[in-house]
Amino acid sequence: MRGETVVKKLSIVFCALITVLLGCSNSNEYEPAPLHPLLSAAADKYSLLVVGGKEIADQNWKQWQEKNEIKNVKSIRWEESLEHTNEQYKFLELDKSPAFVVFDTKDIVFKTYSEKELMEFLKTNNPN
Numbered sequence: 309m310r311g312e313t314v315v316k317k318l319s320i321v322f323c324a325l326i327t328v329l330l331g332c333s334n335s336n337e338y339e340p341a342p343l344h345p346l347l348s349a350a351a352d353k354y355s356l357l358v359v360g361g362k363e364i365a366d367q368n369w370k371q372w373q374e375k376n377e378i379k380n381v382k383s384i385r386w387e388e389s390l391e392h393t394n395e396q397y398k399f400l401e402l403d404k405s406p407a408f409v410v411f412d413t414k415d416i417v418f419k420t421y422s423e424k425e426l427m428e429f430l431k432t433n434n435p436n
Contacts, residue, residue, distance in 0.1 A: 346385065346397065347411050353382035354417070354435055356426075359393045360386075360406030378430045381410075412436070 348355035358364055369384045387393040390405040400409060400419075408426040410418040412435045420426050 348382060348413050350382050351413055352435055354380055355411040356381050356384045357409040358386045359390055359402060364406050376427055380430060380434050
């Protein structure tokens with residue numbers, strides 16, 4: 309009798325553990341977090357880093373996307389200070405501001421100091 313009780317308890321624990329593990333498994337509806345905060349989390353969208361002063365910060369970048377029909381950027385991150393950005397992300401090696409850096413899920417794909425060049429790149433390129 310006692311052996312049956314232990315087996316039942318172990319079966320219940322095992323079933324609960326399986327249920328928890330299945331509930332925690334990855335689902336296709338969620339995007340995995342990127343390896344670096346500047347990288348894009350979506351394979352079909354870019355991530356954009358904008359570095360510049362107050363005039364850049366005051367611009368509404370979502371409206372900028374809509375107005376210029378930029379549909380391949382999912383996230384836009386803004387940094388005010390060039391110096392702080394270069395300290396925090398040394399690999400960017402930015403020379404001046406404003407600076408615009410475009411990322412896919414793995415690396416930098418485009419860097420420019422011209423908003424016009426940024427728009428041209430985004431309108432003619434898509435992440436793979």
